[in-house]
Amino acid sequence: MIKMLLTATMMPLAQQTAPTVGGTGFNPTILLFYGLIMAAMWFLLIAPQRKKQKEQQKMINALAPGDEVLLTGGIYGEITSVRPDRLIVRIGDNTKVEVEKGFIHTVVTKSGHAGDKK
Numbered sequence: 001m002i003k004m005l006l007t008a009t010m011m012p013l014a015q016q017t018a019p020t021v022g023g024t025g026f027n028p029t030i031l032l033f034y035g036l037i038m039a040a041m042w043f044l045l046i047a048p049q050r051k052k053q054k055e056q057q058k059m060i061n062a063l064a065p066g067d068e069v070l071l072t073g074g075i076y077g078e079i080t081s082v083r084p085d086r087l088i089v090r091i092g093d094n095t096k097v098e099v100e101k102g103f104i105h106t107v108v109t110k111s112g113h114a115g116d117k118k
Contacts, residue, residue, distance in 0.1 A: 060101045063087065066111025072103050 063069070067079045069089065077089035080096060087104070090096050 059107060060104060063101070063104065063107070064111050067107050068109040069107055070105045071099060072105045076108065 063079060063082060065079050065081055068076065069079060070076055071089070075091055077091040077097070079087050080090050081088045086098050086100050088096055088098050
């Protein structure tokens with residue numbers, strides 16, 4: 001292998017092929033390389049993120065009154081009612097707030113399953 005490398009580097013300039021005017025033409029190897037890079041990006045970055053988004057949406061669609069949730073701001077509360085675009089969450093004895101469904105981070109306890117941690 002070393003002999004081949006030395007032979008290739010020692011080849012006189014006259015024997016080397018001159019580049020053609022206007023480029024070297026189409027190289028399908030580069031196209032294959034970019035295709036493999038895009039496939040790797042899909043499987044390593046995009047597909048897991050889409051799976052996580054689907055799981056989050058499934059969790060949000062399954063919310064019901066009585067569920068104890070953790071909001072993205074770090075506040076724990078209990079859902080008192082569900083509306084199409086938002087939730088009413090009780091965070092204190094006499095404190096209720098309306099939050100958008102997207103601000104639910106996790107469901108801590110499902111209604112009807114006291115003590116079960118999810």
